[in-house]
Amino acid sequence: METIKAVFNGKFDSLKNIQISPFSRAYTFSDSVYEVVPFYNSKPIAYDNHIKRLQYSSNALSMKLDLNVISDEIEKLISSCKSKNGYVYYQVTRGQDLIRSHIYSNDIGLETFGYVLPHNFETKFLKIMICKDLRWGRCDIKSTSLLGNVLSMNEAKEKGCDEVIMHIDNILTEAGASNLFFVKDGHICTPSLSNNILPGITRQILIDALIEIGLKVCEKDYTLEDLKTASSAWLTSSTKGIAPIKEIINLDCNLNLNDECYMIAKKTFDSKFLARSHFDNNVV
Numbered sequence: 001m002e003t004i005k006a007v008f009n010g011k012f013d014s015l016k017n018i019q020i021s022p023f024s025r026a027y028t029f030s031d032s033v034y035e036v037v038p039f040y041n042s043k044p045i046a047y048d049n050h051i052k053r054l055q056y057s058s059n060a061l062s063m064k065l066d067l068n069v070i071s072d073e074i075e076k077l078i079s080s081c082k083s084k085n086g087y088v089y090y091q092v093t094r095g096q097d098l099i100r101s102h103i104y105s106n107d108i109g110l111e112t113f114g115y116v117l118p119h120n121f122e123t124k125f126l127k128i129m130i131c132k133d134l135r136w137g138r139c140d141i142k143s144t145s146l147l148g149n150v151l152s153m154n155e156a157k158e159k160g161c162d163e164v165i166m167h168i169d170n171i172l173t174e175a176g177a178s179n180l181f182f183v184k185d186g187h188i189c190t191p192s193l194s195n196n197i198l199p200g201i202t203r204q205i206l207i208d209a210l211i212e213i214g215l216k217v218c219e220k221d222y223t224l225e226d227l228k229t230a231s232s233a234w235l236t237s238s239t240k241g242i243a244p245i246k247e248i249i250n251l252d253c254n255l256n257l258n259d260e261c262y263m264i265a266k267k268t269f270d271s272k273f274l275a276r277s278h279f280d281n282n283v284v
């Protein structure tokens with residue numbers, strides 16, 4: 001396997017040389033936040049939004065970041081990547097405890113870790129499983145505490161699915177690692193932001209791009225019944241881009257992969273954020 005470029009506490013190295021303590025609070029408590037920053041043609045997509053969200057997440061955990069240093073490291077990782085298309089994973093952890101303790105000490109120093117990988121947005125049609133949202137009450141924070149997502153997505157994988165769509169008492173929240181959009185009665189709909197949903201950057205830039213061309217996206221609480229009557233549905237994320245759903249195994253619905261609203265959304269996103277088709281990639 002090709003060497004993966006990484007940075008740990010400011011030191012650039014290959015991923016395989018990085019070692020962390022088992023008393024890192026990321027390891028014992030998932031006491032950490034992260035970002036996944038996609039880049040295309042060696043330029044980050046919606047970079048400022050990612051940095052703002054990292055700040056929001058770290059503020060929620062009372063961690064003080066040096067965003068200039070982090071930006072510089074992310075930029076260096078992008079330029080060190082052999083491919084022009086990919087993403088940077090960047091994580092900030094509260095630090096290392098002397099001994100495991102729920103209550104953190106104020107004198108520990110933050111641990112930062114990032115790596116870069118070549119990647120292209122997903123091109124396959126997704127098969128989905130609906131499931132209950134098992135997660136905690138602050139899913140708006142992009143923390144590495146993702147056990148609810150992990151359990152549900154692996155259950156879905158066993159059933160031959162690529163992703164889940166979660167709900168709380170029939171109210172749709174989001175997918176395991178992406179946000180949900182669907183088309184109902186000719187309107188593009190997405191669950192509104194709340195503590196139960198990650199404010200996805202791809203979600204927001206798609207909404208903004210659609211507004212720019214005069215289309216409205218309806219943001220409110222939607223139910224499983226709404227999704228049943230959808231003419232198309234898709235997921236958005238920094239690694240998927242816009243990925244259409246072909247089937248939901250446990251919901252009676254009829255999704256059209258050629259739906260006009262979906263096509264407009266996809267075309268709008270691609271023409272705004274990808275200078276060329278993402279099929280035309282540059283991975284070496």
Ligand code: PDD
Binds near residue numbers: 149236237239
């Ligand atoms: N996941 N919701 C969840 C739970 C996510 O984990 C993600 C992204 C999104 C979409 O957010 P964005 O558009 O900002 O990528 C929504 C990343 C890609 C991950 O954990 O790998």
